[in-house]
Amino acid sequence: MKVGMTAPDFSLKTVDGSPVHLSDYRGKVVMLNFWATWCKPCKQEMPSMEIMYEGMKQKVGDKFALIAVNENNMFYASKVAPFLKSHNIHFLIPLDPFSKLDHLYKITGVPETFIIDQNGVVAQHVIGPRNWIVRQNLEEVLSLLDKGPKTPKDYLAIKAKEADSGY
Numbered sequence: 001m002k003v004g005m006t007a008p009d010f011s012l013k014t015v016d017g018s019p020v021h022l023s024d025y026r027g028k029v030v031m032l033n034f035w036a037t038w039c040k041p042c043k044q045e046m047p048s049m050e051i052m053y054e055g056m057k058q059k060v061g062d063k064f065a066l067i068a069v070n071e072n073n074m075f076y077a078s079k080v081a082p083f084l085k086s087h088n089i090h091f092l093i094p095l096d097p098f099s100k101l102d103h104l105y106k107i108t109g110v111p112e113t114f115i116i117d118q119n120g121v122v123a124q125h126v127i128g129p130r131n132w133i134v135r136q137n138l139e140e141v142l143s144l145l146d147k148g149p150k151t152p153k154d155y156l157a158i159k160a161k162e163a164d165s166g167y
Contacts, residue, residue, distance in 0.1 A: 004152035
C-alpha cells in the first residue's frame with residue numbers, strides 16, 4: 001500500500017464483537033494504525049493517540065476516525081481487552097488475529113500508520129511511532145480536515161518533497 005493508492009476495504013471485529021468496515025468511514029479523515037500489545041514503541045505511542053483522538057472528537061466531531069488495528073496473533077488476542085482497559089483507550093480497536101490486513105496493506109512492522117483522506121485515498125504513510133499530540137506530526141490530518149482531499153498525484157508530490165528534505 002502506497003501513498004496515492006485507494007486504501008483497501010476490510011471487515012474485522014472489535015474485542016466486543018462489533019463489526020468494523022473501512023468503507024463505513026468514507027467521507028471522513030481516517031487514521032489507520034497497526035499495533036500489538038507486545039510492541040514497546042506501540043505502548044509508547046498509544047497515550048498520545050488517545051489524547052489526540054479525544055481532542056479531535058471535541059474539535060471536529062465525526063469528521064475524523066481513529067482505527068487502531070491490533071495485529072496480535074490469535075494466541076495473544078486475550079491480552080487486548082486488559083491492555084485497553086489499563087491504558088484507558090477509547091478509540092476503535094479491531095482485531096486482526098490472522099494478519100489479513102498485515103498482508104493486504106503490506107505493513108513492515110508495528111507501529112505503522114496510514115492517513116486516509118475523505119475519498120479513501122492514502123494521503124500519508126508513517127512507519128514507526130510518533131507523538132500524535134505534536135502539531136507537526138498531525139499536519140496532514142489537519143490539512144485534510146481544513147482543506148479537504150488532494151489528488152493522488154499531489155500526495156505523491158508531497159511525499160517526494162518530504163523525502164528530499166529528509167523528513
